[in-house]
Structures are given as C-alpha cells and as structure tokens.
C-alpha cells in the first residue's frame with residue numbers, strides 16, 4: 001500500500017544520509033589538503049633548510065639568529081665578531097643544528113597539532129559524517145520536492161518536513177554508522193506528528209452515545225455509500241446493532257443503492273422519498289435507533305462539490321438539526337492534490353471530525369493521507385482498500401508510519 005510514497009520517503013532518507021556522508025568526506029579532504037600541504041611544506045624545510053641555508057646563505061642566518069639568541073649575553077659575544085665568522089667557517093654543522101632546534105617552534109607546533117588531529121580525530125572524522133547545513137536541506141528539497149508532490153504530498157507538508165529536518169539535523173554531529181537510523185528517526189517522528197491526530201474508538205463511543213450518529217459526507221463518488229456499508233459490517237463484527245439512514249435524497253438510485261447493501265448485510269434502512277429533506281431522514285433514523293436499542297446510526301448524504309452553495313447549505317442543515325457525534329469526510333485518494341482543498345472547504349462548512357480515505361488499493365501515491373491530516377488536523381478513521389465489504393482497515397498512525405519506512 002502507498003508504494004510510491006513509501007519509496008519516496010525511503011529514497012529521501014538514503015539521499016540525506018548520502019549528503020551527510022559524501023560531501024563531508026570531500027569537504028574534509030578539501031579542508032585537509034591545504035593543511036597537509038602546509039605541514040609538508042613546513043616539514044620539508046626543516047629537514048632540508050639547514051643544508052641549503054648553510055651552503056647558500058650562511059652569513060645572513062648567522063647575522064640574524066645569533067643576534068637574537070644572544071640578546072641576553074650581548075657584550076661578551078658582540079665583541080668577537082671575527083670569532084663568529086670563524087665559527088661559521090669552522091663549525092657550519094653546529095649552527096644549523098641550533099637553528100633546527102629553535103626555528104621550528106612555529107612549525108613544530110602545527111605539525112604536532114596536525115598529527116594529533118589526524119591521529120586521534122582525523123580518523124574519527126572519516127567515520128563521522130559532516131554536519132548538515134540549512135543549504136543542504138534546501139538543496140535536497142529543491143531536487144526532490146516535485147517527486148513528493150506528484151505523490152500528492154502537499155507543499156505545506158513538505159515545508160513541515162523541511163522545518164523538522166533543519167531543526168533536527170542541521171549542525172548536529174552524526175556518526176556514519178548511525179546516520180541512516182538517525183535520519184530515519186526524524187522522518188518517522190515527522191510522519192507520526194502529521195498522521196497522529198487522535199484516536200477515535202468507535203466501540204467506546206457507540207457504548208457511550210448509544211446510539212452513536214455518524215454522518216458521511218464528501219464529494220460525488222468519493223465512496224460514501226460503500227464506506228457506510230463497510231463500516232456497518234465492521235461495527236456488526238464488534239457486536240453492535242446498526243441502522244442506516246438514506247440521507248441522499250438527491251441522486252437518482254441512491255436510496256436503492258443503500259437498500260441493496262442493507263439487504264446483503266441484513267441491516268435496516270430508514271428512508272423517505274427522493275427530494276425530501278435529508279435532515280428529516282437522519283432525524284427519523286435516530287428516533288428509530290433510540291427507541292429500538294440500536295448502537296449505531298450511519299447516515300448517507302448526497303455527494304456534493306464544496307462550491308455548490310445550495311447543497312452545502314443542505315448539508316449544514318443536516319448537521320445543525322441532528323448534531324452528529326462524528327462528521328466523517330469521505331475522500332477519494334485518487335482526487336490527488338484536490339483532496340486538501342475538499343477537506344478544508346468541508347471542514348470550514350461543517351467541522352469534520354474524521355476522514356475515510358478510499359480507493360487506496362488503486363492509488364499507490366499515498367500522499368493525500370499526509371496532506372489531508374496536516375490540512376485539517378483530524379484523524380484518518382479508516383482506509384478503503386477495495387470494493388468488498390471487508391475492504392476497510394482501521395487507520396493506525398503508528399503502523400502506517402512503520403509501514404512507510406520499513
């Protein structure tokens with residue numbers, strides 16, 4: 001399920017780990033080379049300089065160095081300048097030996113430092129990935145955003161990912177051996193934060209509210225009527241008494257469609273005439289359920305576009321009159337990026353409590369789940385996985401996240 005979203009997420013983790021690893025090594029190389037060169041440059045002269053200096057420019061060195069070194073003993077040694085020249089001629093090997101001891105101070109230190117770095121930390125650095133920058137994360141999104149968007153992941157969701165990745169990864173030292181785990185954890189947490197919008201325990205609600213009223217609403221053909229039949233079976237399996245309300249009095253054959261499901265499942269359907277008040281059908285179904293000890297009323301409504309003012313007003317009336325416990329928005333996952341727009345408009349109009357995402361069996365993209373959850377901050381209640389009565393899965397945020405990253 002949601003193979004494409006899953007692939008995008010897993011590829012992304014690999015890509016970010018790669019960004020942290022590869023350029024880090026290169027960067028280290030880039031940074032180290034000049035240092036190494038410097039050190040080498042400094043090292044070579046230490047070994048070779050004495051000979052060259054002594055051979056080519058002995059006088060200069062001796063003039064400079066001894067003066068500095070002999071500052072403390074000036075008078076005694078200043079006088080015998082001739083002796084100095086003698087020494088130069090006679091003892092050329094001793095002088096360079098002294099130079100090597102004293103001159104290298106500025107050279108020896110960095111050399112030691114460098115040895116230490118490479119000896120103790122240098123190796124470690126090769127194992128450790130470099131620290132990611134904000135630029136790295138932005139570059140990653142520049143390159144991969146389109147892939148996510150074609151899988152119906154909304155821009156807002158991507159921005160949330162970008163923010164989380166920056167907060168959790170930028171400038172953090174990550175050991176190479178744990179990089180995949182570390183980056184995957186950030187993805188896991190971010191995904192979970194998006195889809196974990198609260199748990200709806202239908203059995204508990206049915207017990208408490210008895211009868212629990214759920215009104216199903218959404219776009220034309222999104223799968224409302226089919227979902228009602230499937231949720232009815234689900235609740236019956238849990239031992240609940242269910243009644244259906246044929247609240248779609250608008251579309252031709254809608255009442256018969258619900259009745260067919262009712263017959264197949266052995267469930268009572270409360271209906272009025274076509275063109276009658278949808279709110280009144282639901283109201284009657286509730287009275288019937290109350291007086292007959294039913295646990296759950298599942299109410300169908302006509303499919304509508306959120307731009308259709310009259311039908312949206314009718315829906316508002318159904319909600320106002322019956323005050324359902326759960327307003328369930330049924331979203332066709334194939335709707336793609338429009339799913340967010342639908343969810344937001346319906347939520348604005350009536351206040352959605354939860355979502356059923358249908359046709360996930362024929363849509364491997366999966367991004368709609370994230371987009372809708374993030375847009376209206378409401379939980380996914382079920383996922384439709386086919387056309388049969390049992391093709392419905394209670395949405396489990398933890399399991400979803402685990403599946404997406406495994």
Ligand SMILES: Nc1nc2c(ncn2[C@@H]2O[C@H](COP(=O)(O)OP(=O)(O)OP(=O)(O)O)[C@@H](O)[C@H]2O)c(=O)[nH]1
Pocket residue numbers: 219220221222223224225226227248251254301302303304358359360361362383384385386387391
């Ligand atoms: N493959 C698949 N098809 C589904 C799923 N859910 C619904 N369908 C199909 O989608 C079509 C429309 O389903 P309905 O339940 O009639 O949709 P609706 O929202 O009630 O439609 P209107 O009442 O016309 O607005 C039917 O052919 C269903 O079998 C699903 O999860 N997977």
Ligand SMILES: [Mg+2]
Pocket residue numbers: 224225226248254300301303
């Ligand atoms: Mg219908």
